[in-house]
Amino acid sequence: MAEVALQSVQVPAKSHAEGQQHPIKLYLVVWGWLFVLSTASYLVDYFQVQGYLRWFLILLFMILKAGLIVAIFMHMAWERLAMAYAILVPPVFVLVFAIMMVFESDYTLLSRMIFFGGGQ
């Protein structure tokens, strides 16, 4: 019985496969937020915020913007979870690669300073 009930719910959803139907307002709000976040990250540079606070703010605004674009504009928030994982998890390896390259470039920098004396 439960299956039948479930099917009767799903069938209209499927035949009505016109995809994503969201109010235009949602997109306008996200658009507005993207403007605000971009302005904020520009102001970080304009007022010459430096040091760890600068890096933190840049990364924060970047992640928020990227999240909004992927989740709302690209409709990832309404995709199946399997799909979201399949697309979002592999880029994490780029971060692993980044950590490896941080060690690598520190080593290169060290050898350049030792053998070419460039850093003195």
Place this chain on the structure above:
Amino acid sequence: MMWIFLLSDTFIFGCFLLSYMTARMSTTVPWPNPSEVFALTIAGHHIPLILIAIMTFVLISSSGTMAMAVNFGYRRDRVKTAILMLVTAAFGAMFVGMQAFEWTKLIMEGVRPWGNPWGAEQFGASFFMITGFHGTHVTIGVIFLLIIARKVWRGDFDRERRGFFTSRKGNYEIVEITGLYWHFVDLVWVFIFAFFYLW
């Protein structure tokens, strides 16, 4: 399929940004200050990074119009979809135009892939490769948008006209696919803006 392509493209741009990070971290010469390099003097005011900020707003606006085009596509509103896609393409072309201006300015100032007047030599190579690849993506996106907007305008997806390369019936899903590509281009710019221009 578009998602798979975008994932592979993520790795391409990821590797570009990684190589840029490696070059910047391992050089013994100071990196040129992007805030100064990309500053413009408008009406006597020296404004840091202003062109890049405008380019960012243009690209975000194009993403906004694209998202709405996709929405009207699902509602089968032929005219609004086509117009919003054309607006998106216009914003994209504007972005590429400003990028061409920026490249011209930097080349006139002596930036080359092998050197520049302000510091680490790798700056030019990283800049031209990363923004060049991104600009190419935007250009291809504009062409893609124009082709699909024409099909929408002609009513191909209302009459389920078959595509040129495929025997499948056309439908409005292609607008969403175009949108995915376009938002991805915007997404890449978010990362380039943060890591290359602001860092």
